[in-house]
Amino acid sequence: MKDPGREVLAPNGSCPLLDQQAGYCKAANSLRVIVGGSTFTVDKATMAENCEYFRALFKSGMRECRQEEIQLQCVGAGGFLVLLQVLRREQPMLNSDEIVEAIECTAFLQAPALTKHLMNIIDSENCLLMYHTAETYGVWDLGHQSALFIRDAYADLKEDVAALPSKLVEYVESLLPSSYMAVCSHSPSTELLQDIQRTVCYLDEEPREWRVLTHLPLNTSTTMAGVAVLDNKLYIVGGVHDMSKKVVETGFCYNPVLDSWSTIRGPQQLRYNFTLIGHEGCLYAVGGEYDRKALSSVERYGPADGGWGFLSPLPRPVSSVVSAVAVNRIFICLWRGQGATDIHEYVPDRDQWLLVTTLVREQSYGLYMVAHRDNLHVIRNGPCEDFLLCVMDSYNLSSGQWTAMCGQYGNTKGSLFTAAVKGDSVFTLSRHVTTEYTVEDSRWRVRREMKGFGRIGSIYTFLMRLPKAGAPLTELCPDPTQEQTLQELCIRPRTSTPCSQDV
Known part of the structure; x- marks a missing residue:
C-alpha cells in the first residue's frame, strides 16, 4: 500500500x-x-x-x-x-x-x-476479525456475510468462535450452513414415479450419505443445460430434449425455502452446452451451441424484471465454458490450442471481457477451474499416459503469478472436474467416492472421504443453504398428496430419502 x-x-x-x-x-x-x-x-x-x-x-x-x-x-x-x-x-x-x-x-x-470490497475478501484468517469489528461498528451487511463464512467453516473455527461474545456466537449458530449439492444430466421425462434418477441431491455430512432434496420437473432437462445458484435458488436453463439437440426453451427455478419449482423465460438465443453463472443478482448465459454451431453471444437475466439482454460477446465462439467467481469477479477459461488457455474476466459495469493471463501447459483433455480466496485453481488432466490423474496450476490475482500445485490428484474412481469450494475445503465426487480436500498454500490435502454419488452421466455440483425445518425434503409417507398444516410444516424435523447408489 x-x-x-x-x-x-x-x-x-x-x-x-x-x-x-x-x-x-x-x-x-x-x-x-x-x-x-x-x-x-x-x-x-x-x-x-x-x-x-x-x-x-x-x-x-x-x-x-x-x-x-x-x-x-x-x-x-x-x-x-x-x-x-x-x-x-x-x-x-x-x-x-x-x-x-x-x-x-x-x-x-x-x-x-x-x-x-471487505465482504469480497473475507477468508478463514480474517472472518472472525471482520465479524467482531463489523458488529462493533454497526456494519451489518459485512457482519452477516462474515457470520455466514464462519458458519460454513465452523468445524475448523469452533474453538476460536467460542472466544467471541455469546450473542455473536448464537447468531452464527442460528445460520444455515452451505450444503454440497449435485444433479446428473437428464432429459425431459413423461413419467416421474419410476424415474428415481431425476432428482437433486445433497450431501448429509454427518452420516456421509447422499440424500434426495427434490425431484426435477417432468419437462426439465439437465442434459447440456446451464445450472447455477443465485440468491440461494437453483436455476436450470436450456438443455436438450434428446439426440436431436432440440432445445428446452423454458428455464426452471427451485426455491428450497418453499420447496417448490417455478418457470422463468429462457434466453433470447436458444442455446445448449453453455455455462450459466449466478452473480450479483443476475444470471449470465455464456457461449454454448445452437444447431451444432458454437456461440460467442452472452446474455444476462434479471429475476426482478424477468428479462434477458445481450452483453458484449466472448472473444470467440465457444461451448462448455469453464468459469469461476473469485473475490466477487467473474472469470472464464478459453482454450485456444497448443496447450494455451486464456483466462478472461468479465467486468459488468464496463460490459467488457478483459484478458487476464494465459496458461501454457501440455494437457490431454478436460479442464476445470475453482476459486479460493484470490486464487484461481485451474485443473487439467496430466500427460496422456496419466489421463486419469489431475494436475493443477494456481493463479494469484493479487500478485499476477502462476504456481504449479504439488502432486497429482484423482484416480481410477474419479476426477476433480466437479469441485465446489466451501470455506477452506473443496468437495469433489465420482460414482464411488466423495472427497473433501483442505486447500493449503501449495497443494490440496485429502481431509476425508465419503460415499460416492452413485449416478451415471455428467454431474453438476454447487452449494446451497437448506432450511433446518419446514416442508420435508422428500416425504416418506405412502400418500405423496397428503396435506399438512402450516404449523406441522414449520416444526416437523427435516427428513429425506437416501440417494440411490450404483444403478
Whole structure:
C-alpha cells in the first residue's frame, strides 16, 4: 500500500465542477481531506457519489461544503487510503490493522463500495476479525456475510468462535450452513414415479450419505443445460430434449425455502452446452451451441424484471465454458490450442471481457477451474499416459503469478472436474467416492472421504443453504398428496430419502 503520509489524488481528478442543479454546492471539484496528519486530494463528485457522509455534507449548505480543505476526526489515514484505492477500482488485500481501519472508515463515511470490497475478501484468517469489528461498528451487511463464512467453516473455527461474545456466537449458530449439492444430466421425462434418477441431491455430512432434496420437473432437462445458484435458488436453463439437440426453451427455478419449482423465460438465443453463472443478482448465459454451431453471444437475466439482454460477446465462439467467481469477479477459461488457455474476466459495469493471463501447459483433455480466496485453481488432466490423474496450476490475482500445485490428484474412481469450494475445503465426487480436500498454500490435502454419488452421466455440483425445518425434503409417507398444516410444516424435523447408489 502507499504511504498514507503522502498526498494522494482520488479517482476522476479531472471531473467537471459539481452541478448545482443536482443539489450540491457549486465549487471547485477538488478537495483536500486531512486525516490523522495525512492530506489526501479527492474529487468532490466522486466522494459524494460513493459516500453518504460527503453527499450529506455537500448538500447541507454548511460552510464546509465551500471550503477547499476539511479535516476528518473519526477515521484513520489507513482506512481512508483503502477507500480511495477501492474507488480507483483497485482491490487491495488487507492485513488486520487495515481491516479494522477500513471498517471504521466505511461505518463513519457510509461507503457501500468499501463495504462490498471487505465482504469480497473475507477468508478463514480474517472472518472472525471482520465479524467482531463489523458488529462493533454497526456494519451489518459485512457482519452477516462474515457470520455466514464462519458458519460454513465452523468445524475448523469452533474453538476460536467460542472466544467471541455469546450473542455473536448464537447468531452464527442460528445460520444455515452451505450444503454440497449435485444433479446428473437428464432429459425431459413423461413419467416421474419410476424415474428415481431425476432428482437433486445433497450431501448429509454427518452420516456421509447422499440424500434426495427434490425431484426435477417432468419437462426439465439437465442434459447440456446451464445450472447455477443465485440468491440461494437453483436455476436450470436450456438443455436438450434428446439426440436431436432440440432445445428446452423454458428455464426452471427451485426455491428450497418453499420447496417448490417455478418457470422463468429462457434466453433470447436458444442455446445448449453453455455455462450459466449466478452473480450479483443476475444470471449470465455464456457461449454454448445452437444447431451444432458454437456461440460467442452472452446474455444476462434479471429475476426482478424477468428479462434477458445481450452483453458484449466472448472473444470467440465457444461451448462448455469453464468459469469461476473469485473475490466477487467473474472469470472464464478459453482454450485456444497448443496447450494455451486464456483466462478472461468479465467486468459488468464496463460490459467488457478483459484478458487476464494465459496458461501454457501440455494437457490431454478436460479442464476445470475453482476459486479460493484470490486464487484461481485451474485443473487439467496430466500427460496422456496419466489421463486419469489431475494436475493443477494456481493463479494469484493479487500478485499476477502462476504456481504449479504439488502432486497429482484423482484416480481410477474419479476426477476433480466437479469441485465446489466451501470455506477452506473443496468437495469433489465420482460414482464411488466423495472427497473433501483442505486447500493449503501449495497443494490440496485429502481431509476425508465419503460415499460416492452413485449416478451415471455428467454431474453438476454447487452449494446451497437448506432450511433446518419446514416442508420435508422428500416425504416418506405412502400418500405423496397428503396435506399438512402450516404449523406441522414449520416444526416437523427435516427428513429425506437416501440417494440411490450404483444403478
